[in-house]
Amino acid sequence: MYPSSKELFERAKKVAPGGVHSPVRSFRSVGGDPVFFQSAKGAYLTDVSGNEYIDYCLSFGPLILGHRDPEVQEVVSKTAELAWSFGAAEPYSLELAEWIVSKIPWVEKIRFVNSGTEAVMSALRVARAATGRDKILKFDGCYHGHLDALLVKAGSGLAGESSSDSAGIGSELIKNTLVLPLDDENAVEELFSKEGKNIAALVIEPLPANYGLLIQRKEFLSKIVEIARKHGSLVLFDEVISGFRVGLTGMSGELGISPDLVTYGKIIGGGFPVGAYAGKAELLDLVAPQGPVYQAGTLSASPFGMRAGLATLKKCERENVYSILGSRTQKLVRGLLSILKERDSEANWDSLVHSSLFWFHKASSSPIRTVDAIPAGHKEAFAKVFHALLNEGVYLAPSGYEVGFMSFAHDDAIIAKTLEKADSALKKLKV
Structure with a gap:
């Protein structure tokens, strides 16, 4: 003891x-x-x-x-007898990727990483590369991990102005992060009318669940997606919590909204450290080694997370x-x-x-x-x-x-x- x-x-x-x-x-x-x-x-x-x-x-x-869970534990035990880590290509991430792509229409390709923070950071890098723009719009009350660019809150003064939500984050690191309140379409419309040509992506939890459970109106979510796309900005849904938790297709499926990029985590690893960013093939093809957006990870696509995640997802669907x-x-x-x-x-x-x-x-x-x-x-x-x-x-x-x-x-x-x-x-x- x-x-x-x-x-x-x-x-x-x-x-x-x-x-x-x-x-x-x-x-x-x-x-x-x-x-x-x-x-x-x-x-x-x-x-x-x-x-x-x-x-x-x-x-x-x-x-x-x-x-x-007994079924998942059996898979984990068998995995421990096969390998702990490869740092090389293997079939287990392929099996999980193929399963997810086959179930989620807006996921054409996927890249596994080790956490939700890493997934959002990488997805935003792709969004900036794809659009050639620097600014990101996020919403007060949504949490997207502890990366510098998004660990910010709404500041005083002009709409969209932001301030650091943590010590150690300089003003230069957040100058391109715009912040607005949730549940306010008019504020989004106004901000895009001023900054739309500079905004690479609108990022939001479609079910904000890190500062209470702030369930959003479908009308609000649909409208801000429409506004972002009108101005050529990408839409990134952070479904690290809601993905495969509220249903097989997450909040995106429930809302009938197909994001350009989406981030997952938590459930897709079956209890092991995992994250993923996914979306349209033309966007994911920008990622190295195929494209110019660099992202790598020594322990990405751990065989434990990949196999436990797939076993979990299959059981969720079957049962x-x-x-x-x-x-x-x-x-x-x-x-x-x-x-x-x-x-x-x-x-x-x-x-x-x-x-x-x-x-x-x-x-x-x-x-x-x-x-x-x-x-x-x-x-x-x-x-x-x-x-x-x-x-x-x-x-x-x-x-x-x-x-x-x-x-x-x-x-x-x-x-x-x-x-x-x-x-x-x-x-x-x-x-």
Whole structure:
């Protein structure tokens, strides 16, 4: 048995920034010390002290079948006997690429990388090369990884002006990044009328899910795509979260919008590090070695990610996972919301659900489609509920602005157990 989470965290802070290797893991947003986990299976996590938790974070989305799904685990075990890495051409990425291209009409070619950040960075490089333009338009409330050019927020002053969202990013690195609020077609129209000839690409999460679940109007998304194309700009849909999560064809398919470029990650690696950028053949053919846009990666197309990803995607299609998860997620959220309203009525809770993604938030009199619309006090209210559930053995992402995820391993029995734990947890909170 390991030492306790608290002991491990104290050790970790001496050798890693903040004691973690990705900021949200530190629990800073909710307070307290992070839990250190040692194993996972199905819908459960087990911490270093042997405590079990029903997991609704699911590594922030990749584990759509749950932890160590038996079919995927068998593929991973067989892969370990074949090779760990090649740094050379191999058949496994080919098989996954052919499968994705056969299922997604707007994906004619695809290049695998190691993360969503790397995928977006590479796709934007292609967009600039294809258009001969330098500027990029992004939207406040969408997250596209931690590359310098997109780790920016809206600044004061003129529409589209941006400022750094992180120390260490100089003004020269973000001068070509324009930022607008979500849910405002008029602002997009106005900006393109001024800057359209300079904008290489409009990049957006068609389902923004990194700053709450900001479900956008189809009319807004269709209109901004129309505006971008009228001005000769490419459309990049960041589907690192929503791709193969909301359905086989992601949000692009649900909306009936074919992007010029699209980025994927998470689910296509079956729980292993992966990213991909894809789209029209004429754009992907600009990438080296065929074209002048350079991008490379020592561990790109890892055999583990390629084979685990393909096994995951095939099972999702074969077992009707998306439809089943949609129903189960609604059942879970209805139950939790009922308990929240009864046991924590002071916070006045509500929820947003899309497919197998969900987000609880303080109630609002208007739809929450932008960052500014998130009710005041949400962060503090969530922190209380988070710790109450954690103490009862239910693990949510440790931030009020992260969404929750369901997996195929979360069956009706797991949902019922979650609701029992939630009722007990929030009853104590009320007392």
